[in-house]
Amino acid sequence: MASTMEHISLSAPGGPEVLLPAESPRPLPGPGEVLIEVHAAGINRPDCLQRQGKYPPPPGASPILGLEVAGIVVECGHGVARWKVGDKVCALLSGGGYAEFATAPEVQCLPIPKGCDFVQAASLPETVFTVWTNLFEDGALKAGETVLIHGGSGGIGVTAIQMAHAMDAKVLTTVGREEGLEFCRATGADHVFNYRIEDFVPLALEATGHRGVDVILDMVGGAYLARNIECLAPRGRLIQIAILGGAKGELDLHKMMQKRLKLTGSTLRPRSVEEKGRIAAAVERNVWPLLESGRIRPQVTATFPLAKAAEAHALMEAGGHLGKIVLVVR
Ligand SMILES: NC(=O)c1ccc[n+]([C@@H]2O[C@H](COP(=O)([O-])OP(=O)(O)OC[C@H]3O[C@@H](n4cnc5c(N)ncnc54)[C@H](OP(=O)(O)O)[C@@H]3O)[C@@H](O)[C@H]2O)c1
Numbered sequence: 580m581a582s583t584m585e586h587i588s589l590s591a592p593g594g595p596e597v598l599l600p601a602e603s604p605r606p607l608p609g610p611g612e613v614l615i616e617v618h619a620a621g622i623n624r625p626d627c628l629q630r631q632g633k634y635p636p637p638p639g640a641s642p643i644l645g646l647e648v649a650g651i652v653v654e655c656g657h658g659v660a661r662w663k664v665g666d667k668v669c670a671l672l673s674g675g676g677y678a679e680f681a682t683a684p685e686v687q688c689l690p691i692p693k694g695c696d697f698v699q700a701a702s703l704p705e706t707v708f709t710v711w712t713n714l715f716e717d718g719a720l721k722a723g724e725t726v727l728i729h730g731g732s733g734g735i736g737v738t739a740i741q742m743a744h745a746m747d748a749k750v751l752t753t754v755g756r757e758e759g760l761e762f763c764r765a766t767g768a769d770h771v772f773n774y775r776i777e778d779f780v781p782l783a784l785e786a787t788g789h790r791g792v793d794v795i796l797d798m799v800g801g802a803y804l805a806r807n808i809e810c811l812a813p814r815g816r817l818i819q820i821a822i823l824g825g826a827k828g829e830l831d832l833h834k835m836m837q838k839r840l841k842l843t844g845s846t847l848r849p850r851s852v853e854e855k856g857r858i859a860a861a862v863e864r865n866v867w868p869l870l871e872s873g874r875i876r877p878q879v880t881a882t883f884p885l886a887k888a889a890e891a892h893a894l895m896e897a898g899g900h901l902g903k904i905v906l907v908v909r
Pocket of ligand 1: 706729753754819902
């Protein structure tokens, strides 16, 4: 194995053009880590924020972009018990995915689901872990309940639609483009609203017989806060995972008390290896069987070679994608 590798460098915060191919030393796996020969790396919106200088990597994480990869284990650090050289895995990373090699804690690796190739597997960890822990752990979404998922046509959105549908919840979702309507219906949404031409509040209330929805997964934030509160049923849960539409909004505490609502939110990346390992185990138990039976299908709608990471970011920021974008590394 060569001691250097190609990766995508981020010389300074800026637009997609700051992402350029470069050479760097191949990383070494630490204790409890594996070295993965990366075949494909998923792109997520947080990568764009990191590129813009708005989402620095947590302490100790690789400065290279990329939160998820799929590939082959080529070296095991001291104490690695589950994996051996030659195993095909996908992994959640706290950075370092846009490269020919990446290290990952062994507990953050999962076997590639049967039936998935490297590109499909690389599209899974970041969104599946995020949706699992937010919608099903913190949001406690149950079969028979109704969920409203904002941003349904993006990577997180389509993952949430599929997982909620597969767990027998009723799914409402919002999109901002016509092509997103059919995409979300085809992946399991029962009702899709175009938020650019219609107000989702009366539509969500009508779709639930005016009871409201049990859970909302929201990435828009401030601009939606008051309307999300209107949409929630008694004992409803609002789960905030991003603030694409602003961090501040007005909360009517009276309505929150009247309906006994719960408001929460989280970010995945800064969590400990131990916590991510716990989520990985829950995902393998609960979500991997749904992938292997075909009830959930990875939704990769665009791929780019590693060297063209800048074009992939430009596509994501132009909102020109549905589902996931993946970099093909080899
Ligand atoms: N909390 C966590 O742990 C965590 C983990 C991963 C990702 N995230 C966050 O989740 C969000 C979605 O990530 P992703 O990778 O799924 O991104 P994505 O594929 O780009 O999807 C985001 C979708 O949100 C919709 N949207 C609504 N308002 C928007 C706005 N103001 N700007 C841009 N898009 C808007 C867009 O669909 P339309 O064009 O149809 O509106 C877009 O497809 C990001 O904000 C990301 O940072 C959070």
